[in-house]
Amino acid sequence: MLQNLVLIVVIVLAVFILMRLTAGDPARMSTPVFASDEILQTYREQFGTDKPLTAQLWDFVSGLPKGDFGTSFRYQEPVFSLIWQRVPETLLLAFTALVLALVFALIVGIAGARWPGSWIDRFGIAASTFGQSAPTFWIGLMLVLIFSVNLGWFPAVGFTGWKSLVLPAIAVALAVMPADLRVIRASMMDALNQDYIRTARAFGVSEARITLFYALRNAALPLVTVVGIDLGYLLGGTIVTEVVFNYPGVGQLAIDSVNARDYPVIQAITILTAMVFVFVNLVIDLLYMALDPRIRIEA
Amino acid sequence: MDTVHDSKLNELRAALSAGQLGRRDFLKQATALGLSLSGAIGLLARWGASPVAAQDAPSGTLVIANAEPPTSAQWDSYTVFGLVDAQVASLVHDSLLGYDSVDGTIVGHLATAWEMTSPTTMQLTLREGVTFHDGAPVTAEDVKATLDRAGDPEGGMAWHGLIFPAMSVNIIDATTIEVVTEAVFGPLEKSLAVAPIFPAADIANPEIFKERAIGAGPYKWVSYTENKVTMEANTEYWGGAPGIQTVVFDYIQDANARISALLAGQADIITRCSSEQLDRVSGDDNYYVVDAPPLTQIVCIYQNRDNLASKEVRQALAFAIDRQAIVDGILMGVGKVPYSAIATNAPGYQEQPERFDYNPDKARELLAAAGFEDNLTLTMATTTLVPHQKEIDQAIAQFLEDVGISVDITTLEVGAFRTSYNQYDLTLNTLASFNYDPDFTLGFYAGATAEAVWSLNDPAIQPLIDAQRQASGDDRLAKINEMAAYLWDQQPTLYLSDELWPFIVSSKVQNYERVPVVGEPLLRFATKSE
Numbered sequence: 001m002l003q004n005l006v007l008i009v010v011i012v013l014a015v016f017i018l019m020r021l022t023a024g025d026p027a028r029m030s031t032p033v034f035a036s037d038e039i040l041q042t043y044r045e046q047f048g049t050d051k052p053l054t055a056q057l058w059d060f061v062s063g064l065p066k067g068d069f070g071t072s073f074r075y076q077e078p079v080f081s082l083i084w085q086r087v088p089e090t091l092l093l094a095f096t097a098l099v100l101a102l103v104f105a106l107i108v109g110i111a112g113a114r115w116p117g118s119w120i121d122r123f124g125i126a127a128s129t130f131g132q133s134a135p136t137f138w139i140g141l142m143l144v145l146i147f148s149v150n151l152g153w154f155p156a157v158g159f160t161g162w163k164s165l166v167l168p169a170i171a172v173a174l175a176v177m178p179a180d181l182r183v184i185r186a187s188m189m190d191a192l193n194q195d196y197i198r199t200a201r202a203f204g205v206s207e208a209r210i211t212l213f214y215a216l217r218n219a220a221l222p223l224v225t226v227v228g229i230d231l232g233y234l235l236g237g238t239i240v241t242e243v244v245f246n247y248p249g250v251g252q253l254a255i256d257s258v259n260a261r262d263y264p265v266i267q268a269i270t271i272l273t274a275m276v277f278v279f280v281n282l283v284i285d286l287l288y289m290a291l292d293p294r295i296r297i298e299a
Numbered sequence: 300m301d302t303v304h305d306s307k308l309n310e311l312r313a314a315l316s317a318g319q320l321g322r323r324d325f326l327k328q329a330t331a332l333g334l335s336l337s338g339a340i341g342l343l344a345r346w347g348a349s350p351v352a353a354q355d356a357p358s359g360t361l362v363i364a365n366a367e368p369p370t371s372a373q374w375d376s377y378t379v380f381g382l383v384d385a386q387v388a389s390l391v392h393d394s395l396l397g398y399d400s401v402d403g404t405i406v407g408h409l410a411t412a413w414e415m416t417s418p419t420t421m422q423l424t425l426r427e428g429v430t431f432h433d434g435a436p437v438t439a440e441d442v443k444a445t446l447d448r449a450g451d452p453e454g455g456m457a458w459h460g461l462i463f464p465a466m467s468v469n470i471i472d473a474t475t476i477e478v479v480t481e482a483v484f485g486p487l488e489k490s491l492a493v494a495p496i497f498p499a500a501d502i503a504n505p506e507i508f509k510e511r512a513i514g515a516g517p518y519k520w521v522s523y524t525e526n527k528v529t530m531e532a533n534t535e536y537w538g539g540a541p542g543i544q545t546v547v548f549d550y551i552q553d554a555n556a557r558i559s560a561l562l563a564g565q566a567d568i569i570t571r572c573s574s575e576q577l578d579r580v581s582g583d584d585n586y587y588v589v590d591a592p593p594l595t596q597i598v599c600i601y602q603n604r605d606n607l608a609s610k611e612v613r614q615a616l617a618f619a620i621d622r623q624a625i626v627d628g629i630l631m632g633v634g635k636v637p638y639s640a641i642a643t644n645a646p647g648y649q650e651q652p653e654r655f656d657y658n659p660d661k662a663r664e665l666l667a668a669a670g671f672e673d674n675l676t677l678t679m680a681t682t683t684l685v686p687h688q689k690e691i692d693q694a695i696a697q698f699l700e701d702v703g704i705s706v707d708i709t710t711l712e713v714g715a716f717r718t719s720y721n722q723y724d725l726t727l728n729t730l731a732s733f734n735y736d737p738d739f740t741l742g743f744y745a746g747a748t749a750e751a752v753w754s755l756n757d758p759a760i761q762p763l764i765d766a767q768r769q770a771s772g773d774d775r776l777a778k779i780n781e782m783a784a785y786l787w788d789q790q791p792t793l794y795l796s797d798e799l800w801p802f803i804v805s806s807k808v809q810n811y812e813r814v815p816v817v818g819e820p821l822l823r824f825a826t827k828s829e
């Protein structure tokens with residue numbers, strides 16, 4: 001726990017310092033090239049970037065215990081509420097994509113392990129190769145062209161309801177699915193070759209029961225690991241998709257904020273993402289213990 | 300004041316005011332008297348009626364997709380410079396003067412009449428019975444509070460000095476005011492045409508601009524959420540209700556997403572399109588293109604110091620770079636090569652005798668005369684701020700290499716570029732005028748701005764700026780040309796191309812037109828069929 005707290009403090013300081021070291025004056029990002037020094041100074045005073053670095057750091061750090069991440073330079077509203085407005089859309093996208101990826105990976109991965117070399121196994125390998133090699137932005141563009149522009153089935157941009165979720169979720173799911181599928185297939189193949197499976201078959205247990213209960217349970221541990229990695233990816237991996245679909249989530253906000261040098265928003269998104277990542281890892285560790293008593297005993 | 304003395308026109312005016320003559324009949328009779336249609340429309344608006352105000356109740360929703368959001372989500376138009384800021388201001392607020400036709404004729408809006416009573420004093424008659432969106436009347440005090448602040452050199456307003464000179468307002472009576480400038484200021488009419496009038500109460504409490512905007516324009520500001528600015532029709536607008544009920548300015552960062560939104564019917568207009576986007580709708584009757592750009596130039600900014608302090612070297616660069624080839628080959632025609640230092644659509648633009656057409660031999664000759672033969676190295680920073688910037692910069696570098704100039708290119712992220720561009724000899728950028736007057740950009744070449752942007756300190760320039768500001772009519776156009784000619788000869792920057800600002804519009808939108816300013820003053824005349 002202490003280790004995690006230290007990690008978050010290091011991230012807070014690193015983000016604060018790195019943003020200031022990166023070239024790009026927020027005042028200049030808000031003004032045209034011909035803006036006079038007086039105009040620039042007005043913006044710097046408004047943003048607080050005219051203060052010494054230590055004063056800026058103190059302003060930032062002193063607000064954190066109260067959940068005060070400051071005020072966005074661009075949006076002129078409290079950063080926390082700005083991010084909070086967009087969290088539901090991003091979570092919805094991330095979890096829909098994860099569910100899609102897992103359902104596909106489980107069905108095709110288990111079938112592929114059960115019938116190696118079959119058409120479904122080959123289909124799974126082809127799909128995972130495609131998902132792994134095609135860039136997310138390209139997949140997003142193709143989905144929009146086919147299903148929004150040509151067929152008119154789904155919206156091309158924005159979020160107006162469940163229909164807006166379909167294409168971005170497929171684009172993100174295609175990015176995380178390959179790793180899930182490969183892990184499930186490999187661990188299921190390994191499990192299905194174990195002695196206890198042969199014994200179960202000898203006892204006349206049905207193939208469906210052997211696959212879904214005995215083998216899958218033992219193959220689940222690597223899957224939990226890979227889902228943990230998926231969640232880490234999804235925290236940052238939705239950014240490209242959100243831009244391609246103009247999806248109003250935290251990722252889009254992060255990109256806009258980096259472009260505008262909106263320091264308070266960038267700092268808050270980075271810190272909150274780091275905290276969620278630490279929390280997810282903790283949950284994964286606990287899940288290991290729940291799924292495999294040997295880990296609990298060793299601990 | 301350009302008062303029309305013709306007695307028949309005055310009769311028409313009286314009949315119009317008395318309600319004995321409809322707007323269409325007025326236009327018919329005025330054009331029959333020999334007036335151009337745009338002139339008649341101008342008079343119609345000035346004398347108290349909207350030329351083509353919607354006959355039906357406003358209907359439909361218009362979505363305009365931009366590549367940028369508002370500058371900083373606060374609605375004080377005098378402190379921000381973004382495209383969306385100007386779009387919102389032009390719809391939510393009204394100004395004393397304004398635009399009602401594509402030819403850029405200035406007509407009365409909150410003022411019904413105006414005249415210069417001295418070289419530094421403009422007297423205006425305010426329109427009666429106009430209200431802000433909260434129901435409060437627009438008064439002379441509101442006008443004074445707004446313009447006094449814009450004209451205060453110590454007021455900290457970003458637009459001061461660029462669009463507005465030092466000026467103040469005297470209230471003569473409830474409907475008569477005087478705008479008094481400290482010095483003669485030629486572009487005053489054009490500046491007042493883009494000067495939104497705010498309630499005096501808002502001026503006294505500027506924090507309110509962070510929450511909302513209240514004006515007297517054809518649209519009421521409703522909200523700004525998730526990068527969308529939403530406005531609803533003001534059916535009480537003095538010029539008649541606008542044609543479209545709801546207007547949304549949507550920020551769609553990605554260029555592909557913008558064109559997809561248009562093609563999928565989620566946006567009706569996309570702004571400042573690239574040649575690739577134009578190609579996507581080329582030949583498609585479902586879309587049309589409107590391109591009435593403000594005075595916008597794509598320039599390669601030189602730092603006029605060290606080796607580029609020499610006029611011969613700068614002229615050599617102008618001869619070395621094939622601007623037409625860049626416009627044709629990279630901008631794919633979405634640009635127009637100027638032969639003067641101001642945009643080709645600027646009032647006062649005249650092609651200069653020396654065109655600086657592509658002539659590498661002449662470039663080498665000038666370089667040799669300046670003491671450079673294959674031994675000049677320039678630094679250049681590039682990024683993605685301007686469309687096709689990297690390709691244009693590569694082309695410029697190649698043209699310069701061809702005449703023996705080495706170019707050391709550094710690629711920067713946009714933020715780093717905007718902060719450090721003036722540390723490099725050459726950087727591509729755009730310059731736009733917000734008030735349809737070349738004075739706006741000509742002013743950048745003197746004083747602190749010239750030092751900061753171009754490392755330029757040329758004492759000959761300020762008198763030229765003052766001369767065009769203090770002139771009027773045709774004399775002013777001649778003075779503008781004099782200054783443009785001087786700059787063109789000096790070549791303190793590379794005037795690469797006009798930026799054409801093509802907007803792609805869905806054919807569901809009718810009567811959508813633009814006047815060469817950044818905002819959308821003619822949008823109230825547009826309608827949309829579902």
